[in-house]
Amino acid sequence: MSNTQSKPSRRYHAAVWRWHFYAGLVVMPFFVMAALTGMIMVLKTPFTELAHRDRLNVEIGGEMLRPSQQVAAVLEQWQGAELKAYLPPTAPDRSAIIHVAHGHGNGNGNGEQNEHSSHDGRDMLTYAVNVNPYTGDITGFGPLGMSPADFAESLHGTLLMGDVGDVIIEAVAGFGILMIFTGLYLYWPTGKRQRAKSGRPFWRRIHGLTGMGVSVVLLFFLVSGLAWTPIWGGKLTQAWQGFPAERFSAPVGEARHEALNAPGARIVSWALEKTPLPVSSYTGETPVTGLDSVVEYARREGFTTFRVLPPRGAGGTWTVSATTMAADITDPTMDRTMHIDPAIGTVLADAPFADYSVMGKAMAAGISIHMGNAGALNLILNLLFCIAILAMAVSGFVMWWIRRPKTGGTLAAPVTDVTRRWTVAGIMLVAALLFPVTAIVMAVIYAGEAVAGIISGRGRPAG
Numbered sequence: 001m002s003n004t005q006s007k008p009s010r011r012y013h014a015a016v017w018r019w020h021f022y023a024g025l026v027v028m029p030f031f032v033m034a035a036l037t038g039m040i041m042v043l044k045t046p047f048t049e050l051a052h053r054d055r056l057n058v059e060i061g062g063e064m065l066r067p068s069q070q071v072a073a074v075l076e077q078w079q080g081a082e083l084k085a086y087l088p089p090t091a092p093d094r095s096a097i098i099h100v101a102h103g104h105g106n107g108n109g110n111g112e113q114n115e116h117s118s119h120d121g122r123d124m125l126t127y128a129v130n131v132n133p134y135t136g137d138i139t140g141f142g143p144l145g146m147s148p149a150d151f152a153e154s155l156h157g158t159l160l161m162g163d164v165g166d167v168i169i170e171a172v173a174g175f176g177i178l179m180i181f182t183g184l185y186l187y188w189p190t191g192k193r194q195r196a197k198s199g200r201p202f203w204r205r206i207h208g209l210t211g212m213g214v215s216v217v218l219l220f221f222l223v224s225g226l227a228w229t230p231i232w233g234g235k236l237t238q239a240w241q242g243f244p245a246e247r248f249s250a251p252v253g254e255a256r257h258e259a260l261n262a263p264g265a266r267i268v269s270w271a272l273e274k275t276p277l278p279v280s281s282y283t284g285e286t287p288v289t290g291l292d293s294v295v296e297y298a299r300r301e302g303f304t305t306f307r308v309l310p311p312r313g314a315g316g317t318w319t320v321s322a323t324t325m326a327a328d329i330t331d332p333t334m335d336r337t338m339h340i341d342p343a344i345g346t347v348l349a350d351a352p353f354a355d356y357s358v359m360g361k362a363m364a365a366g367i368s369i370h371m372g373n374a375g376a377l378n379l380i381l382n383l384l385f386c387i388a389i390l391a392m393a394v395s396g397f398v399m400w401w402i403r404r405p406k407t408g409g410t411l412a413a414p415v416t417d418v419t420r421r422w423t424v425a426g427i428m429l430v431a432a433l434l435f436p437v438t439a440i441v442m443a444v445i446y447a448g449e450a451v452a453g454i455i456s457g458r459g460r461p462a463g
Helices: 002-006 013-042 044-051 067-077 148-158 162-187 199-226 232-241 291-300 358-370 376-403 418-432 436-456
Strands: 082-087 096-102 125-131 138-143 252-256 276-278 307-309 318-322 336-340 347-352
Touching: 013 044, 013 148, 013 162, 013 376, 044 148, 067 082, 067 096, 067 125, 067 138, 067 291, 148 162, 162 199, 162 436, 199 358, 199 376, 291 307, 291 318, 291 336, 358 376
Parallel strands: none
Antiparallel strands: 082 096, 082 307, 096 125, 125 138, 252 276, 307 318, 318 336, 336 347
16 A cells, blocks of 8 residues: 555545545435435335235226216215326226325215314325226325335435435535545556455455446436535526526416425426426316316327326416326436416427426436336346445445544544645635535535644644
8 A cells, every 4th residue: 555655646645535534424324324215215116016006907997987087086085185186097907096185174085084184274195096097996095205215215305304404415415426536536546456355455445346336326326416406406507407488388477397296296307397387378267178188188299108287276287297207207308298278278388308408308317217217227226336335335434443543533544744635625625616515514624623633732634
């Protein structure tokens, strides 16, 4: 190791290692959580197919009931419920799925009350109700956003802390990117290494090889994850890479497409979330253009697996949506969202994949891979990736435990070369400016080390 570090290309090795350590210290607890919850999320679809096959599969009968008849069969048993979405059967032997919002005092199909709703009826659970499209019989139902996979997704994305969790995730993702590049610098081959079979060199080899093997994939996951964060994503990326509302042939309101999302049912593609919704001539009365017409028109327009959202009050529209974000489809080039005026039946807005921005197309393409929805091979590779992240976390901790300072009360060994220490710290801070939240956390870490150094008498920060 000493020979390697003496080479000119490795003269900053110790200072880079220190920041790699700090980045790992910040991100690894979150990476472990993300890997574990990611495995649960990836297995959601096969688990659902296995656990709920009785409600998902139906016996093929004669002619299917019209979509409006299927919805009526649900609302008849769930009196007072509100239609939120209609998902046509994806195959002749599959049930239709109808989302209904269900408030206080309404039955749930079995005559039972909804104990989770508020007393004023404003907070309503949304249920996914499976319906036999041939008979109208309800084959099963369950609340959206309440499954273990939904809990894992919330923990994975926001740490169950809402906007605060989003900011923390943004800082972690930025540190993760810095960790990747510092790790590649530290482990990049500069000569022949002995293949140790035990001790710290063995664990370093496991850590380094695993890190190099997954670095590109990890970078992809982190960058795509940053696109969802409130500052780097919402202010710096999504704000100028979204779908321009000027392409709609209708006026737009203040509400944005992200308002169409629901707990456990993320529907809108990344490219459209910040785009204002079009406003129709609908007054809020019974729509002239009904669900049956909308579904029929969607099929004529080439939609295959999709969902239909009803108009929400005056100015609302029928929304036909097929996105990889909602797992309606696995081919991102088929992403498409269409809005239809309920009053006159005209198309007010059509947003296909071809009209997305470059970043919007990249996000749509990446979502299905990120979620493991692009086939069995994708699912297996995502599981292996999660296992590799756990291996990096374990090997990194073991390496630190073996090398940890026995005295001085510090987490990492100090760096004595002032010039190199400040040079590396400066480069890291400049790089972190691409990720504002990460830069703030790095500055806090460096200031804390400086104060600790002054108090302890060292008189300098341990960059």
